[in-house]
Amino acid sequence: AQTIHQWPVAEIKAVGSPLSLGCTIKGKSSPNLYWYWQATGGTLQQLFYSITVGQVESVVQLNLSASRPKDDQFILSTEKLLLSHSGFYLCAWRPAGQANSDYTFGSGTRLLVI
């Protein structure tokens, strides 16, 4: 069975500090991977997606970057956090090459920037 794990579960960080959020998918080869951001009480906004190792596409510019160093790993990061980065970050995967497949989401990382 496939599993998706996000870390950390929650973070409180200072403005201007760096950030690194991780996501690992086990049990699925070459999945499409996604990062979503959800403001408190808001909807989800797709940030990045990746269909293969080393290849990441940006959907929205929020002074964040993403990388896929391994087939099963997706990293979201920034060197300088802004207050507006606070929110809930969700990683998701879906099978490659299946247009109508549903997403499987991780449990999310809650970030508070102060």
Next chain:
Amino acid sequence: TQTVSQSDAHVTVFEGDSVELRCNYSYGGSIYLSWYIQHHGHGLQFLLKYYSGNPVVQGVNGFEAEFSKSDSSFHLRKASVHWSDSAVYFCAVSLSYSSNTNKVVFGTGTRLQVLP
């Protein structure tokens, strides 16, 4: 540009009541529609989806949704809700133009509160 509208931000019902959560979309091309549920502090879980065929689709836990092309809608329904159905429900629209469709638009969510 496709958009998704969930007109009700909050819906409150009593346990055992029926409920309908509304979703309207705007896009003229071939799309697929889905519903996700998010319990407080957790990620989203897939409920159901529609792409073609029977416009009424069945999902988990007694949920169903009906697609209407004429109304551009994909409303979610449940005949008898349970307190554990309290959560935020998101409608999502995705273009189905490629095998690696990556563009998904979520609605703003409807918070369902089920009272005992």
